[in-house]
Amino acid sequence: MNTAVFDRRESVVRSYCRNWPTVFDQARGAEQVAEDGTRYLDFFSGAGALNYGHNHPALKQALQDYLAGDGVIHSLDMYSVAKREFLETFEETILQPRGLDHRVQFPGPTGTNAVETALKIARKVTGRTDIVSFTNAFHGMTLGSLAVTGNSMKRAGAGTPLYHATPAPYDDYFDGGTPDFLWLERVWEDSGSGLSLPAAVIVETVQGEGGLKAARMEWLRALADLCRRFDVKLIVDDVQAGCGRTGTFFSFEPAGITPDIICLSKSLSGLGLPFAATLLRPELDLWEPGEHNGTFRGFNPAFVTATAALREFWQDDALAQAAAQRGAQLQGGLERLAALSPGASYRGRGLLAGVHFPDTEVAEKLAAAAFQRGLLVETSGPDSEVLKVMPPLTVTEEELERGLDILIDSGRAVLPRAA
Ligand code: PMP
Numbered sequence: 266m267n268t269a270v271f272d273r274r275e276s277v278v279r280s281y282c283r284n285w286p287t288v289f290d291q292a293r294g295a296e297q298v299a300e301d302g303t304r305y306l307d308f309f310s311g312a313g314a315l316n317y318g319h320n321h322p323a324l325k326q327a328l329q330d331y332l333a334g335d336g337v338i339h340s341l342d343m344y345s346v347a348k349r350e351f352l353e354t355f356e357e358t359i360l361q362p363r364g365l366d367h368r369v370q371f372p373g374p375t376g377t378n379a380v381e382t383a384l385k386i387a388r389k390v391t392g393r394t395d396i397v398s399f400t401n402a403f404h405g406m407t408l409g410s411l412a413v414t415g416n417s418m419k420r421a422g423a424g425t426p427l428y429h430a431t432p433a434p435y436d437d438y439f440d441g442g443t444p445d446f447l448w449l450e451r452v453w454e455d456s457g458s459g460l461s462l463p464a465a466v467i468v469e470t471v472q473g474e475g476g477l478k479a480a481r482m483e484w485l486r487a488l489a490d491l492c493r494r495f496d497v498k499l500i501v502d503d504v505q506a507g508c509g510r511t512g513t514f515f516s517f518e519p520a521g522i523t524p525d526i527i528c529l530s531k532s533l534s535g536l537g538l539p540f541a542a543t544l545l546r547p548e549l550d551l552w553e554p555g556e557h558n559g560t561f562r563g564f565n566p567a568f569v570t571a572t573a574a575l576r577e578f579w580q581d582d583a584l585a586q587a588a589a590q591r592g593a594q595l596q597g598g599l600e601r602l603a604a605l606s607p608g609a610s611y612r613g614r615g616l617l618a619g620v621h622f623p624d625t626e627v628a629e630k631l632a633a634a635a636f637q638r639g640l641l642v643e644t645s646g647p648d649s650e651v652l653k654v655m656p657p658l659t660v661t662e663e664e665l666e667r668g669l670d671i672l673i674d675s676g677r678a679v680l681p682r683a684a
Pocket of ligand 1: 312375376377378380403404405406469473474502503504505506530531
């Protein structure tokens, strides 16, 4: 395996390649092929950027046609045909059917760009500085997003104090021992609490990087109510849990809430091209023209593949139904895996799920054993103690079963008491 140039020239900050020491070359659907011909089932899905699998033919064709026709590639935020088609399709397919009147802002093309935009507009509109985030949250690596991210190793990397963010307990942080939002409600009411009213609360409905805890719908509803009562803006970071990952296009849909601001990225382009959007209630869209700009906002090839993905997958509920079935199948398999290890338990929702192990060494060993057997899965949580399994939403029943068999087999090899 030739990795000399990576060792010689690529920054040591690289990380995924350390867990999967091979050189990938081709990919289709739920599978990646290394240059030595080894095939891997990919239940990592680009950390959620490949919800429709690798190189989906309809999406790839749309891009190929666009390139062949010399479609404009780069145009900052000028009007383009590709942008018009995306916005019209997004409006008809996603926003209108869900009764959402949000405006669509295109920030830079990554998740953290969508989050920075959300934090900035919430502060501008309210004139307040603080943001409430949750324990074990993950919102990205730039300074604003890092300030609302929990992980201490990632925070330390900032090299500068991270300001104006207050962590609050996520759902079930005290194992049901404390009523939800007791603390937030008290300190917001109490003008002597020392904590000023925040501009916004930012929340993930399932904590993708922080350990796969899934918030209960009633907890999300109570949070939305609390925010409304105190006129605190509610930001749902749907960068990882959105675009169908938990079964509905937006992960908060089953809770029946309407966030003030919604962050999307990862699978929005469908094909894995960089792309992000921050959705704002119209009354929050108070920017001056150009006040928040950037060179790569709304990349036309990503508009094209995103439009193709909406047409292919979101004009009916076939994908959502299939994903619900696969989600149930995944939960069953993960519960079988958890049963091999005392104290281990299923976590997550839909196809954003995993197993929490009390022994913090286990999940990484399992992921390594799965790689040896031809399956890509990662870990999640502050101590990488959760095995995280994220197949494409388009995974077949047979592929999912094959991946689950590999996990059980890996579990039998790695878990001390599972013979
Ligand atoms: N928010 C959430 C919920 C995420 O999972 C991630 C990425 N893991 C981000 C934001 C940041 O996205 P990006 O890496 O594209 O900046």
